[in-house]
Amino acid sequence: MAGKPKPMSQIKQMIILRQQGNGIKTIARMLDMSKNTVKSYLFKLDKLLENNRKTGLTTKKLLSMEDPEVEKLFLSGDPSYKDPRYEHFIANLPYYQKELKRKGVTKTLLWEEYRESYPEGYGRSQFCYHLGQQEVARAKPSMVLDHKPAEKLYIDFAGKPICYIDRETGEEIRCQLFVACLPYSDYAFAMAVPSQTIPDFLHVLGCCMEQLGGVPQLLVPDNLKAAVNKADKYEPGINRALEDFANHYGTAVVPARARKPQDKALVENQVKVLYSRVYAKLRNVQFFDIHSLNRAIAEKVKAHNQTRMQQKPYCREERFLADEKHLLGKLPGERFELRHYAELTVAKNNHVYLSRDKHYYSVPYSLIGQKVKVVYTRSMLYVFHKGERVAIHGRGFQQGPYSTLKEHLCSQHQHYRDRSPAYYRDKAAQYSNTFAKYIALIFKQDRYPEQLYRTCDGLLALARKVDEQRLDKACNIAMEYNQYSYGFIKNMLENNMTEATTEASGKELPKHGNVRGRTYYNEQR
Template sequence: MQTLRLIIQLLDRNTSERNISRQLHISRNTVKFYRERLQQRVYSYKQLQGLDDELLSEIVYADLPSTQDEDERKQDFRQRVPYFLSELERTGMTRQLLWEEYINQHPDGYRYSQFCHHLHELGKVLQPSFHARYNAGELMMIDFAGTSMYYVDRPTGEQINCPVLICVLSFSNYTYVEALPNGRLPALIAALNNCLRYFKGAPLSLKTDNMRQVVQKSNRYEPTFTELIQQWALHNNIALVATRPGKPKDKAPVEGHVKISYQRIYAPLRDQVFFSIQELNEGIRRQLEVHNNKNFQGKSYSRLWQFSQQEQHLLQTLPDQPFMIKHSTSAKVQKNYHVTLGEDWHHYSVPFHHIGKQVTIIYDQQTVEIYLNHHRITVHKRFFNEHGYTTLKEHMPENHHAYQQQKGWDSDYFLRQALQVGPATRSYIEGVLKGRQFTEQTFNSCRGILRLGSIYGKERLEAACHRATHAGSYSYKTLSNILANNLDKAPDIAQTTLFQTPDHDNIRGAAAYE
């Protein structure tokens, strides 16, 4: 409209079309088009300059064919867009399938690329996004990532999957991420306690989707929360809020940060192997610091800066002690002087002289306390690996301490001991260690082989290992038989015949099968 008004102003001054074109940097045809349109009206140039934009636009563009006129094909497509969008929300439906259905009904319709383009453009109009504003210190949103992370259990080599919790302060987008031992409510509450300590304060409210750990009964207006999460919220003076069922955009900030976590935490850690959940969370924390210190895209400040400068001082002060869930159960001390915590199926030791007694186990996310007649007899750090054993040396009888020493054995230990005998013994022990899927299963064999050196002497053990290595047989029994039968003293020629079937008349030749 500004250009149009300049054209009217110059025409009122009797400026030629050529000069108007040169001054305004537009084509002469454009100037000619507007001059002819304006001359058809009853208004003078002075009167046109006094009109507002809306009225001037109606005068100039009246009776012109609209540039927005659509052909019948696009009009038909526009009417179908709501149906297309609703169908795409159904499980398994894709744009390719929609297009195939569309083109079967309308062979003259859009090809696939144009179909996707128009669906995208028209869908933006029918599904606009709302930019929500949040107040500092007011709201924290939480969600579980769709993909878990894992660590490797050293003794078994088992891959332990861990759900990942993501918490976001909606005003500053300051983020906290933690891998949990499991997805149950006690683990969630422990992670939320860690989150509040990381933020150094508590927001006024917490919003989550209708996850079963938090919401006992979903409802659009009055959801029912589980009793334990309500106790945690009261302890920290936090109000609980749940999203509408099936409306993930109600917590859009944390939904977006799930995707960002895949890019900035999962991806950088993808090739690292962790051997405990503590190591895993240390790796997550390092990448989390990088994420929070990284500037927002297109902005000169980071999440950490916005949090520390504008939000942290508005968070509520945390209670002196974090909320802690205490559970109680009873158990009988088994003959192996351990009790079983049924929730995790993990076994914890007690002093062996309490075998057969009934004890009480008080436990939370961090510790396991064991009481006998209201007197605490031991305390352990809690572990979550099923069927695992946590044993303290002082709980064992004297004759079991040797077994406990075995826990410190590893491949390097046996290789060092074998090298003291000789290089053949070391090579043989290395073959034994590689003979089983789990190296720990070979430790007793290695122990027995080394003991043969104290029975027969290191020189004979070295010679026996030399012979057995040539035969490719790696076991304690092989060496024991060689030494018991003095085969280690046989001439060198026996090396090639020791493990071969001797020639005799009862062997069939090729002629027997003609």
């Protein structure tokens, strides 16, 4: 029985032929066995029946047993494990396992040392075989996970970079290949990005959602820095940017355990498959920008998803479209914008300074000296105080200037910023048309605007103190004499010259020939 064991079905045939009274030669001829093999099995049968007579084992019962049960009786144990060499090997096994963990130690090296200390021991192949069997026996069992459609999206980056060539310099630009898959259908997505930084990671993750046409319930990334701040087996610290992304898309993030790639084994397998279906097929093609590279990657991944899977009557794309796509969550109306956060103090000029932009943004003047929280995206900036949004600005990327909203300023500063000829004309029109006409004539003078603004401020202050009729009279007299100044109007009003002028103009001059009249003096002036 030193050869390969015979099938138990043949052993049962042998038992039946023996019951029928056939001899060893006849049985050997009918079953195409050697006489010694038949003799060995019949001897083994007799010994089994004799040793198990107390337990009630009979030939009839033996024939009714299943083949594995019969095999256990006839082939109980491997003789090699009763070999003294094996006992010596097992005694030294802890030492071998410990040494294999040391750098540079191989199974061949251990075998050479083993043969030096035990020359009659195993050969190299048997030694390595038994070491391998012990590793398999001590390995932890793997679990088959039951995946639900549209529940999870596994995320990973390939270990090998993928490259394109800079057309101008000829330099090879190395890119990272982002890989994701839905475990239920094994539907894959892949795209090259410049790096694994947070902006690139969230950009490619958004592109993946758009390609899928929906949002899964959970995102399962690796413990890369763009996704996890602090790796922990039970409570990993999710990057705030990824949390914002998940909130925007209405999903949750559950990172894989640190150094546990089996938590997302399907995407790890996708990476291995894409090495042959993307990397290998594009190895002889040159690309001169990342966009053309990604178009080629998309074509190869599409072909991969449409390839019929082994031992299954469908491809990944068919299963995804039939059972999964319609269960994905709805995409938001707008793409995600990466948010940044800062806590700043409002300066005396009621602005906050964002050092990243080197730009000033206004907030309500009532918050001067207080702390505010600033949230800014690529295009917008939001200011919050005690949970309430108090300001919104478009991002200003010019260094130094101010972005100021009028309503954030106090009344004095608003007045100062609003000054213009139109502003003063409108203010004067609230008192009288004559006053508005006088203000308009002031701005027709060839003088510096700041001086005219101050003149108008003084005139408006006078207008608030006198009645409309007196003001109009003073303005008419000033326009008559082409006097456009605050001091002229002020003197007339303080000295009641408007009334005196009216009374004097009412008296008639005596009639005589030496009268030159108003026209003459106007011409002289």
